[in-house]
Amino acid sequence: MSEIPTSSVSKGCFVFKSASKKRKRHVGVGGYLVDDSDDNASDRFKICQKLWETVQMNTEVIQDQLNKKVLDSLAEFIKKHGLGRSSDNWRQRASEIPTAALMLGVNVPDHAMTFRSLCNLLQDSVTPFVVSVHAKECAAVKFLIQKVLEQLMEIGVSVDEEQEDDTALPQRTQCTISALCQWYKTVTKKSTKVSPQRKENSTNSDLPQSLPVVVIFKDFEAFNPQVLQDFILICSRYTQELPFIFIFGIATSPSAIQHRLPHSVSSLLCIEVFHSLSCTQHLASVFEKLILNSEFPFKLSSRVIQVLVGIFLYHDFSVQNFVKGLQFSMLEHFNSQPLSVLCCQKQEALLSAKTLSKKNVERIRHLPSFMRYVETQEPQEQVRLLTDDEHVKGVCHTLLKNLHKYHKNYYPILQCLHSLTSSLPKFPLGKHIRELHVSCIEKNLWETEEYDSALQLLRILAKDELVAALRKCAEILKSAKRMQNVLQQLDDFIGRLEALQSVSSEDSSGNGIVSGKIEYQRTDLFQLQKTLLEKESRRTRRMNPFEVLRSQVIEFIDSLVREYLTPAELQPLSEVCYYSSSGVLRQRLNVTPRTSIQAALSHPFYYLQNESLKTNSGTISSAAPDLCIVYKLHLECGRLINLYDWLEAYVTVMSAAEDQDTNSEEGGKYDSLKHARFIQAVSEMEFLGFVKSTKQKTDHVARLTWGGC
Amino acid sequence: MTRAPDVTREQRGQTKRMSVRLQCPGYPEDTLRSLADRLPCRDTQLETLLQLMGQPDQYSYPSIFIYGHRATGKSHVVLSVMKDLELPHASVDCVECVSSGLLFHQVLSAFFGPDAAALLPRCPSLSDFVRLYKQMSSNSPATQTRYIILDRAERLRDMDFSLLPALLRLQELVSDNVTVILLSEIVWEKFRPNTGCFEPLLFHFPDYSKAELVQILSWDHHPSYTPELYASYINILLGVFFSVCRDLRELRHLAVLNFSKFCEPLEKGEAKESDIHKLWKNIEPHLQRAMQTVYLREVSSVQWEQQQMDEEAATTLRVLSAHAHIELPYYSKFLLIAAYLASFNPARTDRRFFLKSHGKIRKTNFLKKHEKTSNHLLGPKPFPLDRMMAIFYSVVDSRVAPTASIFSQISSLVTLQLLSQVGHDDQLDSPKYKCSVSLDFILAISRTVGFDVVKYLYDFL
Ligand SMILES: Nc1ncnc2c1ncn2[C@@H]1O[C@H](COP(=O)(O)OP(=O)(O)OP(=O)(O)O)[C@@H](O)[C@H]1O
Numbered sequence A: 001m002s003e004i005p006t007s008s009v010s011k012g013c014f015v016f017k018s019a020s021k022k023r024k025r026h027v028g029v030g031g032y033l034v035d036d037s038d039d040n041a042s043d044r045f046k047i048c049q050k051l052w053e054t055v056q057m058n059t060e061v062i063q064d065q066l067n068k069k070v071l072d073s074l075a076e077f078i079k080k081h082g083l084g085r086s087s088d089n090w091r092q093r094a095s096e097i098p099t100a101a102l103m104l105g106v107n108v109p110d111h112a113m114t115f116r117s118l119c120n121l122l123q124d125s126v127t128p129f130v131v132s133v134h135a136k137e138c139a140a141v142k143f144l145i146q147k148v149l150e151q152l153m154e155i156g157v158s159v160d161e162e163q164e165d166d167t168a169l170p171q172r173t174q175c176t177i178s179a180l181c182q183w184y185k186t187v188t189k190k191s192t193k194v195s196p197q198r199k200e201n202s203t204n205s206d207l208p209q210s211l212p213v214v215v216i217f218k219d220f221e222a223f224n225p226q227v228l229q230d231f232i233l234i235c236s237r238y239t240q241e242l243p244f245i246f247i248f249g250i251a252t253s254p255s256a257i258q259h260r261l262p263h264s265v266s267s268l269l270c271i272e273v274f275h276s277l278s279c280t281q282h283l284a285s286v287f288e289k290l291i292l293n294s295e296f297p298f299k300l301s302s303r304v305i306q307v308l309v310g311i312f313l314y315h316d317f318s319v320q321n322f323v324k325g326l327q328f329s330m331l332e333h334f335n336s337q338p339l340s341v342l343c344c345q346k347q348e349a350l351l352s353a354k355t356l357s358k359k360n361v362e363r364i365r366h367l368p369s370f371m372r373y374v375e376t377q378e379p380q381e382q383v384r385l386l387t388d389d390e391h392v393k394g395v396c397h398t399l400l401k402n403l404h405k406y407h408k409n410y411y412p413i414l415q416c417l418h419s420l421t422s423s424l425p426k427f428p429l430g431k432h433i434r435e436l437h438v439s440c441i442e443k444n445l446w447e448t449e450e451y452d453s454a455l456q457l458l459r460i461l462a463k464d465e466l467v468a469a470l471r472k473c474a475e476i477l478k479s480a481k482r483m484q485n486v487l488q489q490l491d492d493f494i495g496r497l498e499a500l501q502s503v504s505s506e507d508s509s510g511n512g513i514v515s516g517k518i519e520y521q522r523t524d525l526f527q528l529q530k531t532l533l534e535k536e537s538r539r540t541r542r543m544n545p546f547e548v549l550r551s552q553v554i555e556f557i558d559s560l561v562r563e564y565l566t567p568a569e570l571q572p573l574s575e576v577c578y579y580s581s582s583g584v585l586r587q588r589l590n591v592t593p594r595t596s597i598q599a600a601l602s603h604p605f606y607y608l609q610n611e612s613l614k615t616n617s618g619t620i621s622s623a624a625p626d627l628c629i630v631y632k633l634h635l636e637c638g639r640l641i642n643l644y645d646w647l648e649a650y651v652t653v654m655s656a657a658e659d660q661d662t663n664s665e666e667g668g669k670y671d672s673l674k675h676a677r678f679i680q681a682v683s684e685m686e687f688l689g690f691v692k693s694t695k696q697k698t699d700h701v702a703r704l705t706w707g708g709c
Numbered sequence B: 001m002t003r004a005p006d007v008t009r010e011q012r013g014q015t016k017r018m019s020v021r022l023q024c025p026g027y028p029e030d031t032l033r034s035l036a037d038r039l040p041c042r043d044t045q046l047e048t049l050l051q052l053m054g055q056p057d058q059y060s061y062p063s064i065f066i067y068g069h070r071a072t073g074k075s076h077v078v079l080s081v082m083k084d085l086e087l088p089h090a091s092v093d094c095v096e097c098v099s100s101g102l103l104f105h106q107v108l109s110a111f112f113g114p115d116a117a118a119l120l121p122r123c124p125s126l127s128d129f130v131r132l133y134k135q136m137s138s139n140s141p142a143t144q145t146r147y148i149i150l151d152r153a154e155r156l157r158d159m160d161f162s163l164l165p166a167l168l169r170l171q172e173l174v175s176d177n178v179t180v181i182l183l184s185e186i187v188w189e190k191f192r193p194n195t196g197c198f199e200p201l202l203f204h205f206p207d208y209s210k211a212e213l214v215q216i217l218s219w220d221h222h223p224s225y226t227p228e229l230y231a232s233y234i235n236i237l238l239g240v241f242f243s244v245c246r247d248l249r250e251l252r253h254l255a256v257l258n259f260s261k262f263c264e265p266l267e268k269g270e271a272k273e274s275d276i277h278k279l280w281k282n283i284e285p286h287l288q289r290a291m292q293t294v295y296l297r298e299v300s301s302v303q304w305e306q307q308q309m310d311e312e313a314a315t316t317l318r319v320l321s322a323h324a325h326i327e328l329p330y331y332s333k334f335l336l337i338a339a340y341l342a343s344f345n346p347a348r349t350d351r352r353f354f355l356k357s358h359g360k361i362r363k364t365n366f367l368k369k370h371e372k373t374s375n376h377l378l379g380p381k382p383f384p385l386d387r388m389m390a391i392f393y394s395v396v397d398s399r400v401a402p403t404a405s406i407f408s409q410i411s412s413l414v415t416l417q418l419l420s421q422v423g424h425d426d427q428l429d430s431p432k433y434k435c436s437v438s439l440d441f442i443l444a445i446s447r448t449v450g451f452d453v454v455k456y457l458y459d460f461l
């Protein structure tokens, strides 16, 4: 430890974390991985960690990008109010405190990150005096004031009379805003003297510098209204000396302010509303960056995506949790799938394909997708694939290349198809690209009805709409290097469409109506569609040049879909990259405490892993914990359970195990130990919420759950 | 008891203010006059107050309780008197005193300097305060009456129960020439402890009449316009707002906010100052709009002013309550609907609404509306968690596992204050909740999930 250099320009104290602890933890991870070193577990761990780092980096970047606008406007708001006050003293806005109501949405777990970047931004560019408070720490006004003072003055402020510990301090600061006022005066005086070259000063040097004091209420709804009101009343008394600015972090809607603050208090505030990004939009960006990205080797199967998106949409709206779910899937995948060594960037994957261990080659042979691939080969080739390891490695090499190529082609075409269909009425292929993606990787899209109806709708697009849609596709394809060929064809189509000038007037008007009516999505759309489609089919006989071209375009798109949007499962070696255990994921991320309790009680072996507890279902083993026995017995009862009968049954089970030859003489009696154990088990049942005492019948308890075994 | 004599009421009606001659021996006369000039429409109160106070060196009444509605000038009058006559006083806003110690501290440091206040022990009791006060005042006995002014005195009731009775007879306790003045919006009857106490002198500040408001508000006219113009502006303003708001502070705020709009025709040269009717036509609709927006704080004052600058912003401006929409996760919506149903339906009707085959209960005898009042008028009723979950499972359209996240959504709804927990929140056994959202809100929510909530509400059967 002494070797660690501690030279530093400034004085300071250095913290050395105890090295032994660190090493121990590291050994811990290594220890897990060394066990099966044959499977390159540590390699997989490394890949996984590297991927996770990119995920984290990307999510942060996305969040910053998306939040930039609202954060900037907030900073602008604060600058405007904090620095440009008291310009006209006839109409000084008496004691209104500028307040920003920041709408954050109900995805509370994601707020922390927003607040962090907000604090950083404000501290960097506006004012050093930023305080953020949580409702939990502010049960009373004095605690709120204490928090504000502590964070601003960076000292301990005593509020509670009971704590006598820091009486030694010579001048204890009182927990009041007027104390803060004093402090603020001295600090600002100092800073104007010491550093007059501050940025704010240089811009308006004649104005006395008044850096605002920003108080951020992170969870506005959770605050006790009385505390808030008092705090605002107190602060409003000091607005002349202390330029307060409040930020309310609101999860629901701005009317929450009016619900919590009476007019007499809200009239002290000057409230402006700011909207932060919506969580669905945030998810869409994260999805696009992390999942619909060929650069990111780790993939999720359709089921897994559905589980993760389901949790998002149905339960929490939290992007953080979605990313956590993604992290969990990554860990699971790299842990449970030894072949995931190949799940990395192309070059590395190709390298490690060459050095596959014997065991892993065998594993590849057992992959369903690889077996399917083998079946399509010539018999001779099949034999080689099954016997020659080196050959398998070679094939693996090309298959991996193909897989990467598949992904490179897949995403641009997916985006094109989405941009084509997302403007169709009723969104036959889904409103969001993730829905389209899920249906593409799970089955042959072109065999679905939705796809048919989407194509039908595309077939009746008017010319300008079609051209616009194709232009968008061309834009998407421009960035895809491999797709230049397709792009060329697309451009060609666009050119030909535009060259078609003289569409017969009758048709153009007909199409105009179509397109016009498609806009009205609210009217009886289905009916309209049907009639139009019928009309269309009747007209097929006599197509004008535009219609001919249009159907060519549609066919072209269809061919693209059939070529590139094949289900991922069918790709050989897809298991290497795709994590598909949606069941595990659901079990882990969306836990059901009740089922686990029931499983534990009815199958104690599942958790305790004790051989003696292994029973075939239906029988009751006396070796099981008392609680399990009592639980199983109670399943056979009705709504009311006779305690005495229950005890009898329990004793029977227990004594049946003890010795088979117990005579009937002992039948009626039972020792007090068993009695006590029974009582304890029953109270545990009550604690778990399966039974409760009842006054309906003496010596009975009521069951709180239904059903038998 | 001091009430404004009827004579002065008549005087108020007079447009020309009489210069009142205050006769109070012991105080400099010219200060008194300027004081009276600065406090228009509070002459009688001022006079009575001065009479109560007596000459500076005389003992005054131990405690005076001044009450009256918001912004009737209680603090303003008392503090102006104290400051202008340079009387020794300690002014404390009770809302700031999170503990009685702070109050003692402020009083002592105002009378005897911060060093004296520092002598207070860490958590001073009332007797500590009295002892220290006595000690200090024996060192420097009062030559003039000392005044302790306690603003928002209603907060004293929430502090130590012995504090208020002690303050009321502080003069006696510390045997010093000290008077406590309590200021409050609430009448004395709501203060009186049931153990009884020394009765302070009650002193009412009546609300300002419309004419008085005009007079006071006209006082702070804009420097670049004539006082007459400003007075007519104030008249117009009060014509619009007097029926909804008599709060002087609020009216002053509104006057400042809208004055630039009032002057707009003058600036543009479209009207002259004498053209009151034209000016009125210009400002009246604007003030009406202000009543629905800035006055209610639906729009902030800054936004309102910006809006006056450019008309385009006016159309884009959204008022605060316009963003009532809340985006919730799917199951949270159903949980909220279930909570709403549980809150507003009697529990006995659950069978009818949620049992697939409720068979026997016929609608006619079910509809025995012996409870005439609508449940919606009575407000939400508390319900146990089990009932809500049972309703939830029957209204949600798919099979939902009772996962931990479902339960944690309930507590999220509680922190968002869409549900509120009844009773103590550490009651784990069978917690009870209330739904605290409005019917409109729940209708909007259920529309997004395609659920017809009205069909399930007993009130709308
Ligand atoms: N007679 C008056 N002349 C001039 N200004 C007045 C008069 N009365 C009240 N004001 C002004 O109205 C504002 C509110 O008055 P003040 O604070 O005294 O009200 P209050 O009765 O103490 O109200 P609250 O009960 O809310 O404390 C003050 O800013 C004061 O300047």
Ligand SMILES: [Mg+2]
Pocket (backbone or CB within 6 Å): B074, B075, B076, B151, B152, B183
């Ligand atoms: Mg007051």
